[in-house]
Amino acid sequence: MIKITTCFFLIVVSTQTSANSTHSEAETFNIYRGYTPRGFNEETADGSQQLEESFKRPYIACGIKPNMVFMSEKRAFSSLSKGDLDVDFFRPSTVPPLTPDMLKIPTPSFADQLVVYANRSITINDITELKQYSGVIVKGAWGNSPEVLEKASQYLLNSDKDVESDSISAALMMVNSSRADYAIWGEKVSADLIDNYNLDNVYIVKTIPPIPFQLYSWLSPKQSNYLECLSHEYKKYFPIPR
Secondary structure, eight states: OHHHHHHHHHHHHHHHHHHHHHHHTOEEEEEEOOOOOTTOOTTSHHHHHHHHHHHHHHHHHTTEEEEEEOOOHHHHHHHHHTTOOOEEEEEETTSOOSSTTOEEOSSOSEEEEEEEEEETTOOOOSGGGGGGSOEEEEGGGGTTOHHHHHHHHHHTOOTTTOEEESOHHHHHHHHHTTSSSEEEESSOOOHHHHHHTTOTTEEEOTTSOOEEEEEEEEEOGGGGGGHHHHHHHHHHHOSBOO
16 A cells, blocks of 8 residues: 555656646747837836737747847848747738748737828818828838838828828928828827927818728747647737727
C-alpha cells in the first residue's frame, strides 16, 4: 500500500511540474504595430497601458507572450523575411499584407471611421461629388502610410487637386479660408478646436455617412498553427471600441 501511494504521489508531482513547465515556456510573438488608432492617448501612462493591454488579451489567451515592436515598414518587411516577426497587428483594409503568404485573422482588430469636413460655400450630397473639389487628407487618419494615401486617392479623391497634412487644425484652417474645399480625418473634432481656431466656415458633411476604416492582423506563415485559436479569441476582444 505504501509503494502504491508513493507511486501515485510521484505521478501527481510529475504531472504538475510538466504543466507548469509548459505554461512558463509560452512562445514569444514579436508583433509589429505601425499604426496607432485614435481614441487612445499614448502620451499618458494610463493611455499607453490601456492600449497595450487591449492588444495583448487574445494572444495571452492562446498561450502566447506578446512583444510589441515599433519599426518602419521597410524594417518590418526585412524582419518578417528573416523570421523575426510573427504578426503585423494593424494593417489597413485597403493595404495588402507585408508578404502575399501571410495569414489574415478574419476579425478586424480595430474599426475606425473617416469624417468629411467642407467649406460652407459648397454643398455636397454624395461622396462621388468630392472628386470635383480640392481636398486635404490628414495623413494620420490613414495610418501615415503612402500606400493607403495612394489607395484613398484612387477611390475617393482627385489626386491632382489633393494635398496632404500632418495636422487636423492646419487642414481645417485651409478649408476655413477656402484654400481647400474639404478635409478628411479619422474622427469628429472637439468644440474647443472649432472655437479656438474660429472655424465658422467649416461644417461636417452629414449627407455622407462616416467612411468605414478597418484594421486587420496578419499572421506569419510559420505561426499558422495559432491561426484557429487567434481567430477565435479575436471575436471576443476585437474590434477595439473607440
